[in-house]
Amino acid sequence: xxxxxxxxxxxxxxxxxxxVLGMILLGFSxxxxxxxxxSTLSAWLADEQISLSIIGYFxxxxxxYSIKVFWAPxxxxxxxxxxxxxxxxxxxxxxxxxxxxxxGLLGISTIDxxxxxxxxxxxxxCVAFCSATxxxxxxxxxxxxxxxxxxxxxxxxxxxxxxxxxxxxxxxxLYIAEYxxxxxxxxxxxxxxxxxxxxxxxxxxxxxxxxxxxKAIEARIESVLGVNKVRPFIANxxxxxxxxxxxxxxxxxxxxxxxxxxxxxxxxxxKMSDMAMxxxxxxxYLDLGFSKKDIADISKVFGFFMTIIGTWLGGLLVVRFGIMxxxxxxxxxxxxxxLLFAGLASSQPTLASLAWVISxxxxxGGIAAASLIAYLSSLTNTAYTxxxxxxxxxxxxxxxxxxxxxxxxxxxxxxxxxxxIYSAIIGLPAIVLxxxxxxxxxxxNPTNPENEAx
Numbered sequence: 001x002x003x004x005x006x007x008x009x010x011x012x013x014x015x016x017x018x019x020v021l022g023m024i025l026l027g028f029s030x031x032x033x034x035x036x037x038x039s040t041l042s043a044w045l046a047d048e049q050i051s052l053s054i055i056g057y058f059x060x061x062x063x064x065y066s067i068k069v070f071w072a073p074x075x076x077x078x079x080x081x082x083x084x085x086x087x088x089x090x091x092x093x094x095x096x097x098x099x100x101x102x103x104g105l106l107g108i109s110t111i112d113x114x115x116x117x118x119x120x121x122x123x124x125x126c127v128a129f130c131s132a133t134x135x136x137x138x139x140x141x142x143x144x145x146x147x148x149x150x151x152x153x154x155x156x157x158x159x160x161x162x163x164x165x166x167x168x169x170x171x172x173x174l175y176i177a178e179y180x181x182x183x184x185x186x187x188x189x190x191x192x193x194x195x196x197x198x199x200x201x202x203x204x205x206x207x208x209x210x211x212x213x214x215k216a217i218e219a220r221i222e223s224v225l226g227v228n229k230v231r232p233f234i235a236n237x238x239x240x241x242x243x244x245x246x247x248x249x250x251x252x253x254x255x256x257x258x259x260x261x262x263x264x265x266x267x268x269x270x271k272m273s274d275m276a277m278x279x280x281x282x283x284x285y286l287d288l289g290f291s292k293k294d295i296a297d298i299s300k301v302f303g304f305f306m307t308i309i310g311t312w313l314g315g316l317l318v319v320r321f322g323i324m325x326x327x328x329x330x331x332x333x334x335x336x337x338x339l340l341f342a343g344l345a346s347s348q349p350t351l352a353s354l355a356w357v358i359s360x361x362x363x364x365g366g367i368a369a370a371s372l373i374a375y376l377s378s379l380t381n382t383a384y385t386x387x388x389x390x391x392x393x394x395x396x397x398x399x400x401x402x403x404x405x406x407x408x409x410x411x412x413x414x415x416x417x418x419x420x421i422y423s424a425i426i427g428l429p430a431i432v433l434x435x436x437x438x439x440x441x442x443x444x445n446p447t448n449p450e451n452e453a454x
Contacts, residue, residue: 017146020153030158061128139386214381287416318371328438
């Protein structure tokens, strides 16, 4: 019993580590621009009587977050002049992108949306690009800053900060716009980016290692491409492309062998059940007869705290039991909680039952999110952290969004109760794949000898 208590105390202590606590501030910096170029910007444009069709086109700004994998190799390999010597690889990119976000928001705050809507659009794209770049750099920093068993805790703190930023950039901006102006609100948000800038300057740069095995892979690929047989200028470009773009994918498949395909399949389907259900959640609550105030109070405010508790608990479980068992728990809970929604659809709902179901869903979602982030982090090689993690995060969301797009058709055709059973069933492949991968050796980041999955 004493040893068990000591183990739990050791697990709890991870949240007192400076780098873990610092993720709250970095998460805040990452979450702040997201709403400001999406839902909050749409609210501003609607308030300015901009047509709905034009507002709809502004949603394309968010594509930057889905295609960030295309410029992640640059962030992995390109040393920024001056900033690299002062701050190192990860912090230099973080500072550059944070400065770009602040300047972009400041620029938006000076524009009359009616007269210069195209300028708002250009700056919104710039902010989204800098924001996606910041995400890449922060993810790389988070993975390299601590060992994999602490990644769940890092994810929990990151989500906490991110959610706080969403509140500030959502409700906070609306309050400021109501009593002052939209321009004042965006100007204040630009100043708030100082949270991320000061944090980036204050933290220490993590180690960025390339092991001998990785160097050997790069040398073999360069040899196959004939890098040494072309002119020096072309050779340098070809070498960079080989090391930054091709090698991360070759290294991943070589390191994981036969398990590589199963790993990628798991990443693609793990959030499918949760995201398919999430698309129809608000319409479902409204069709049950709940008011918008009830939904806001329970799903947005109460649900916010349950998600934070879930991610915190998920991080704790990863420290205590390793990565794979909490990952399995998250997959099982994600499917089971969808069945609770099916029960809600086929019964006489009350505020109490709605609160209970949403609490269970957000709690399980938090556990799954922390576990999945820890798992994805454990799969990266620190020689290619930004590139490999950007690939994983894109793979994690794109298939799930595609399946989620059919959610409305299923709900309309078969009803909500059948839809939620369907959303639970599509979570089964994730459970099966986790069980398969638990039986095969997990090949973790080879540049960190402290890595342990379980």
